[in-house]
Amino acid sequence: MKQNKFTVRYLLIFSIAFLSSNCIIAQEKKVAVTPQELYNEIALQDSIIFHYFNTQNFKSFKAMFTKDLEWFQDNDGLISYEKVFENFKSTFNKPFKLTRQLVSGSLEVHPIKNYGAIEIGVHQFKHVENGKEETGTFKFVMIWQKIDGLWKISRVISYDH
Known part of the structure; x- marks a missing residue:
């Protein structure tokens, strides 16, 4: 049971970190510069x-x-x-x-x-x-x-x- 709590906690932290980094990347404004x-x-x-x-x-x-x-x-x-x-x-x-x-x-x-x-x-x-x-x-x-x-x-x- 202890191992499952650790695994769930680890997956939760990993998921939050992964989603947060994707949100930051998604918020970058990519604009094609007009020559x-x-x-x-x-x-x-x-x-x-x-x-x-x-x-x-x-x-x-x-x-x-x-x-x-x-x-x-x-x-x-x-x-x-x-x-x-x-x-x-x-x-x-x-x-x-x-x-x-x-x-x-x-x-x-x-x-x-x-x-x-x-x-x-x-x-x-x-x-x-x-x-x-x-x-x-x-x-x-x-x-x-x-x-x-x-x-x-x-x-x-x-x-x-």
Whole structure:
């Protein structure tokens, strides 16, 4: 009986020590450092795609997305590739011009190993309707995939509408 108490006590102490060391290891924050070059590349791609948006260059805008695009929006759910570009074409044909601007200081870029990058930010969309400027500020996440040296957006999460 004494040996069993010793064994149980030993196992209990060992287990606590083992679990404690694993908790400490699990609490270490492992963050992939974003190289400045990657940040600059994604910032540039963001400015290019929204130049196409702001100038309503539909063909060039659409070319910056992958064919397997998934677009998630808090109000509309998952939107198909076809519906996304049907919506953009309709927006570009409206009598008012909608423009987008990235909110200064909101851009975050994080690498995705062997794939591309995550872009997180806040942007504002503006247009004049009935003589009054309307502004909407929204949050977004875009997943950029680098394919044969070209950056394309494969996933979009648009929220906080």
